[in-house]
Amino acid sequence: MASLLNSSIVDPWSETVSCKSIGAALGLGFPLSVKDMLSRRDKTRVTKYGVYVCTYTGGTVVKNLGDAWLERAFSDPLGIASYFRKMSGGRRIVEWQVFPYQGDIMTRGEKKVLEDKAGAKNDAWLEIQPTYQIALDKGIPVNTVDNVIFVIDLEEARAGVSSNGYTFLATNDIRPNNICHEMGHNFGLRHASQAEFNDYGDSYCLMGGLGPAGNNATEFDNMRLNVATGKNSHGGTGPGICAPYLNKLGWIDSLNVNHISFSKDGTASGDMTGTINANQGGLPIGSTQRIALVIDLPAPSPSSGYIKSQYWVEYRIPKGFDRQFNVVPQGALLLHEVMDSQESHSYYLYLTNINILRTDYSQKLRFPKLDYVVRITDFSSVPDKISYVFEKG
Numbered sequence: 001m002a003s004l005l006n007s008s009i010v011d012p013w014s015e016t017v018s019c020k021s022i023g024a025a026l027g028l029g030f031p032l033s034v035k036d037m038l039s040r041r042d043k044t045r046v047t048k049y050g051v052y053v054c055t056y057t058g059g060t061v062v063k064n065l066g067d068a069w070l071e072r073a074f075s076d077p078l079g080i081a082s083y084f085r086k087m088s089g090g091r092r093i094v095e096w097q098v099f100p101y102q103g104d105i106m107t108r109g110e111k112k113v114l115e116d117k118a119g120a121k122n123d124a125w126l127e128i129q130p131t132y133q134i135a136l137d138k139g140i141p142v143n144t145v146d147n148v149i150f151v152i153d154l155e156e157a158r159a160g161v162s163s164n165g166y167t168f169l170a171t172n173d174i175r176p177n178n179i180c181h182e183m184g185h186n187f188g189l190r191h192a193s194q195a196e197f198n199d200y201g202d203s204y205c206l207m208g209g210l211g212p213a214g215n216n217a218t219e220f221d222n223m224r225l226n227v228a229t230g231k232n233s234h235g236g237t238g239p240g241i242c243a244p245y246l247n248k249l250g251w252i253d254s255l256n257v258n259h260i261s262f263s264k265d266g267t268a269s270g271d272m273t274g275t276i277n278a279n280q281g282g283l284p285i286g287s288t289q290r291i292a293l294v295i296d297l298p299a300p301s302p303s304s305g306y307i308k309s310q311y312w313v314e315y316r317i318p319k320g321f322d323r324q325f326n327v328v329p330q331g332a333l334l335l336h337e338v339m340d341s342q343e344s345h346s347y348y349l350y351l352t353n354i355n356i357l358r359t360d361y362s363q364k365l366r367f368p369k370l371d372y373v374v375r376i377t378d379f380s381s382v383p384d385k386i387s388y389v390f391e392k393g
């Protein structure tokens with residue numbers, strides 16, 4: 001759905017719109033037409049999603065969450081459209097359409113055949129593609145949108161999967177953050193990991209963080225979307241997206257990071273002192289606010305076995321989509337390592353409580369492969385930012 005609030009013509013952090021001020025900014029005279037204003041939005045920033053609830057003849061439905069819930073999951077002030085508008089700093093706008101229910105998509109037996117085929121080859125597309133084609137044949141306009149989310153309303157269905165921009169999500173498990181997670185894959189992200197053997201190990205990123213219950217360890221419940229049906233309460237939202245992945249998506253750019261590199265003799269240079277604002281999402285084009293410190297590790301010697309990588313330091317606080325970030329109210333510095341040779345895959349290393357760093361100046365953020373440290377020199381909560389020095393230590 002396109003709306004003034006969910007468009008490029010309104011500041012991504014706005015919660016309300018004033019037609020009068022938009023009209024003035026666009027140089028329009030009275031009477032103002034919303035349709036006219038909307039036609040001036042930047043459509044190149046729009047990704048359009050379709051959503052369709054699939055039921056199967058002979059299958060037991062969970063209890064249809066309903067088109068109204070799906071509509072609200074996208075349109076809510078803390079919903080999916082708002083999430084991407086804010087995470088991208090207005091660089092990416094998600095519009096959506098919930099397709100009206102058109103009866104069972106196929107029989108449970110036919111689905112089983114497709115499931116088995118996809119399972120045997122470990123290729124979800126073998127089930128998703130035929131489902132897409134049947135939907136199209138039934139007159140559901142799945143070809144008018146960029147991506148489709150098929151909501152699988154079947155008692156035994158669990159979790160979700162994406163392939164070629166199309167997603168299956170089980171009614172049992174669906175909630176805003178797993179919809180956003182699958183959309184994150186569609187935008188080109190892999191998982192936010194802790195190590196190669198801990199695929200989802202970054203609890204502080206949308207693309208990682210699976211806790212013991214299968215939910216994100218730092219998600220919060222959006223009470224407006226809680227519904228007593230299926231396996232969970234369906235309100236799970238957040239957290240935000242780690243800075244290296246915002247960079248990979250192009251939702252921040254080189255103006256938004258401080259940068260340090262090493263010469264051949266091991267001397268560091270660049271933004272040895274600087275300020276980092278809390279990462280609450282991407283930044284509008286042209287913003288010069290910094291939300292990370294990026295350190296290019298010294299070039300590895302061919303015999304060392306190291307691959308070329310970067311450290312990313314970011315400051316995260318329990319606000320906005322990170323409100324469940326449960327360290328201290330003042331937040332923490334997080335350290336990630338990004339491996340160039342692995343399509344910029346982000347690995348979370350650890351965090352350091354900001355209260356320790358800012359009150360005990362002998363405490364520093366250390367790096368596994370460097371004899372340099374980050375020391376906090378100043379701290380402010382309005383706005384949330386820290387100043388640092390990068391020094392030997």
Ligand SMILES: [Zn+2]
Pocket residue numbers: 181185191
């Ligand atoms: Zn995933």
